[in-house]
Amino acid sequence: xxxxxxxxxxxxTLESLFSGKLHALLCREYTSGRVKGRDYYxxxxxxxxxxxxxxxxxxxxxxxSGKIEPHEILTLSSLKELLNNRFSTIxxxxxxxxxxxxxxxxxxxxxxxxxxxxxxxxxxx
Numbered sequence: 486x487x488x489x490x491x492x493x494x495x496x497x498t499l500e501s502l503f504s505g506k507l508h509a510l511l512c513r514e515y516t517s518g519r520v521k522g523r524d525y526y527x528x529x530x531x532x533x534x535x536x537x538x539x540x541x542x543x544x545x546x547x548x549x550s551g552k553i554e555p556h557e558i559l560t561l562s563s564l565k566e567l568l569n570n571r572f573s574t575i576x577x578x579x580x581x582x583x584x585x586x587x588x589x590x591x592x593x594x595x596x597x598x599x600x601x602x603x604x605x606x607x608x609x610x
Contacts, residue, residue, distance in 0.1 A: 498539065499531070499534075499536045500536060500537055500539040501539045502531075503536045503537075503538050503539070504538045504542045504546065506527045506528060506531060507528070507543055508543060508546040508547065508550070509521070509524050510525070510528060510568065510571060511552055511567055515579075518579055519579065519583065520575060520579040520580040521580075521583060522580040522581060522582070522584030522585075523583070525575075525580050525584070526584050528605070529605065535610075537609070538609065540559050540560070543559060543564070544557075547559060553567075561609060561610070564609065565607055568603075568609075569603050572599050572602040572603050575599070577598055581597055
């Protein structure tokens with residue numbers, strides 16, 4: 486029996502899935518103050534498992550979205566800068582409210598802040 490992986494000859498790795506989530510964090514436009522808390526929850530999930538992003542894959546996605554220029558090379562340092570800039574602009578109350586219905590322990594959200602997410606971003610390897 487053929488599976489999607491054998492039919493199409495590829496599958497995504499944890500690193501590429503993390504890169505897709507990072508792309509969403511950096512490029513998703515929030516309308517009417519609604520922040521997708523799941524993006525931030527997933528960021529914590531990947532970081533907690535020590536997953537490193539696939540920088541080449543993420544670079545291609547960011548170029549395709551116009552987030553970085555075609556001639557730019559995405560480095561770990563430049564990714565951290567992009568994330569830190571994004572984390573400085575988020576309404577964390579809105580992010581918490583968005584994810585709240587999907588988690589069993591609201592106290593896990595108490596740490597969500599600009600400083601918390603920046604500290605995680607700075608641990609990227």
